[in-house]
Amino acid sequence: MRKKILMNCIIFILCSANFKAHGVNSNSLYLGLGVLTHNLMRVSQNNTGESNFLGPLYYPLLAQTYIDFQNDWFFGPQIGYTALPRTAPDGGSKSSFLLINTPLLQHFGENDEWDWSVGPGFIFYIIQGTGGTTALNNGSGTSTFAQPSRTQLASTISLNLGVGYTYEYIHVGIDTITEGVLSSSRRSFSLMLYFTYDILGGTF
Amino acid sequence: MSRSFILIVLVFVFLRFDPALAFTLCSSTSSGMAGWQTKLLKFKLNPTNCPANINDIVDTAMALWNSAPTSNLIIKREGTSTEVPANLVDPNYVATDVAVIACDNTFSTNFGTNFENSVAGVGVCRIQGGAITRGYLILNTQAGGTANISTFSTTRQHITVAHEIGHVIGLGHSSDQSAMMFYDITSKTKLGLAQDDIDGLTYLYPRSEISGDLPFGCGSVSNINQKPPSGPTALLWLFPFFFIATLRILSRGKFSHQAHL
Numbered sequence: 001m002r003k004k005i006l007m008n009c010i011i012f013i014l015c016s017a018n019f020k021a022h023g024v025n026s027n028s029l030y031l032g033l034g035v036l037t038h039n040l041m042r043v044s045q046n047n048t049g050e051s052n053f054l055g056p057l058y059y060p061l062l063a064q065t066y067i068d069f070q071n072d073w074f075f076g077p078q079i080g081y082t083a084l085p086r087t088a089p090d091g092g093s094k095s096s097f098l099l100i101n102t103p104l105l106q107h108f109g110e111n112d113e114w115d116w117s118v119g120p121g122f123i124f125y126i127i128q129g130t131g132g133t134t135a136l137n138n139g140s141g142t143s144t145f146a147q148p149s150r151t152q153l154a155s156t157i158s159l160n161l162g163v164g165y166t167y168e169y170i171h172v173g174i175d176t177i178t179e180g181v182l183s184s185s186r187r188s189f190s191l192m193l194y195f196t197y198d199i200l201g202g203t204f
Numbered sequence: 205m206s207r208s209f210i211l212i213v214l215v216f217v218f219l220r221f222d223p224a225l226a227f228t229l230c231s232s233t234s235s236g237m238a239g240w241q242t243k244l245l246k247f248k249l250n251p252t253n254c255p256a257n258i259n260d261i262v263d264t265a266m267a268l269w270n271s272a273p274t275s276n277l278i279i280k281r282e283g284t285s286t287e288v289p290a291n292l293v294d295p296n297y298v299a300t301d302v303a304v305i306a307c308d309n310t311f312s313t314n315f316g317t318n319f320e321n322s323v324a325g326v327g328v329c330r331i332q333g334g335a336i337t338r339g340y341l342i343l344n345t346q347a348g349g350t351a352n353i354s355t356f357s358t359t360r361q362h363i364t365v366a367h368e369i370g371h372v373i374g375l376g377h378s379s380d381q382s383a384m385m386f387y388d389i390t391s392k393t394k395l396g397l398a399q400d401d402i403d404g405l406t407y408l409y410p411r412s413e414i415s416g417d418l419p420f421g422c423g424s425v426s427n428i429n430q431k432p433p434s435g436p437t438a439l440l441w442l443f444p445f446f447f448i449a450t451l452r453i454l455s456r457g458k459f460s461h462q463a464h465l
Binding site for chain 2: 043
């Protein structure tokens with residue numbers, strides 16, 4: 001699986017490298033798709049309890065605009081939502097993300113094709129329970145356990161650092177998202193790889 | 205242009221979708237139950253009959269649950285208790301201390317014949333008015349029992365206590381084998397939470413930095429034994445810059461070539 005992820009990243013980089021470039025179109029609307037891996041190197045994904053490098057994957061739909069700020073600087077608010085939630089095999093609950101990022105970006109490169117960004121983000125993590133009960137082994141027999149029935153919303157404020165590349169109407173980027181920046185116990189890293197397409201061509 | 209666009213789309217199409225949530229709640233009937241109605245849950249420990257390193261075991265296990273980034277619950281050990289297992293297991297008994305950890309050297313008497321060989325600990329939450337109001341964790345320290353935690357390795361002691369604490373704070377078993385709350389933890393060799401455990405904890409104790417909880421993870425306990433990803437992981441901050449450097453190196457030749465054209 002890691003090889004597949006790595007291969008995808010290589011394809012992504014090669015695609016980016018072959019682009020002819022210029023900067024993002026300000027006052028336009030970019031729509032696209034991202035892949036977000038949450039809680040890097042933190043969560044176990046096997047029965048031994050060992051942590052994996054990658055966390056769970058989500059695929060947010062993204063919308064972003066760029067507003068001229070000063071010289072090469074832009075304000076680039078971005079919103080993302082995982083329309084396809086992670087769903088339990090037993091249908092017990094679903095989880096999805098709503099991301100609102102508010103970075104400042106600066107162009108650089110020969111044709112201003114590159115940009116780097118920094119800024120806060122607001123992460124809303126939504127867990128939806130479907131209710132009911134399920135019978136599970138309890139070590140000495142079988143017991144009935146209730147499944148969650150409510151919808152819960154957790155919110156964190158993150159610090160995001162990213163880099164992007166623009167070719168004509170396409171913008172690709174990768175962001176490092178840090179939750180719990182000031183907490184030695186709860187600090188968590190996530191990565192989001194994304195591409196977006198300027199559907200208006202800088203015309204609004 | 206179109207070929208590149210298709211390739212980018214394929215990148216996303218071929219990525220995996222994870223298996224997902226499977227956590228349950230400690231209640232057998234109440235799907236709408238809530239967790240403890242506090243953000244700081246203090247356990248009192250009765251050290252009688254416990255292993256000598258019980259403080260370390262409990263603190264390490266608690267630190268694991270305190271590390272969930274999307275939860276606002278903090279659990280800690282504070283003070284000692286005089287509650288005994290024989291009373292705690294009585295469903296009609298109302299303990300003085302609301303959250304208790306105790307060790308039981310007569311485990312088979314209190315829980316059943318042969319339990320001393322098959323069950324290392326029991327974590328229980330008691331629900332009143334739709335929320336957890338009391339809970340206890342009893343560890344098996346019966347001499348001669350093969351599930352006596354005093355005979356376990358330190359790591360397995362940590363895992364056992366972490367699992368039982370999970371019950372006390374409101375979680376039931378999970379069908380996810382990678383989860384700390386999976387019923388059988390004998391295959392675990394390292395103390396760690398799965399996303400399913402974090403989701404369960406987040407469901408019961410959601411962190412809200414937009415309203416109420418301090419931002420950027422502030423307000424966490426200071427004596428955490430298990431450190432979060434740090435050190436080499438901090439290099440992730442540099443990842444975008446490695447990415448820039450790689451792309452610039454790859455693109456330099458291409459742009460020069462175009463310039464000649």
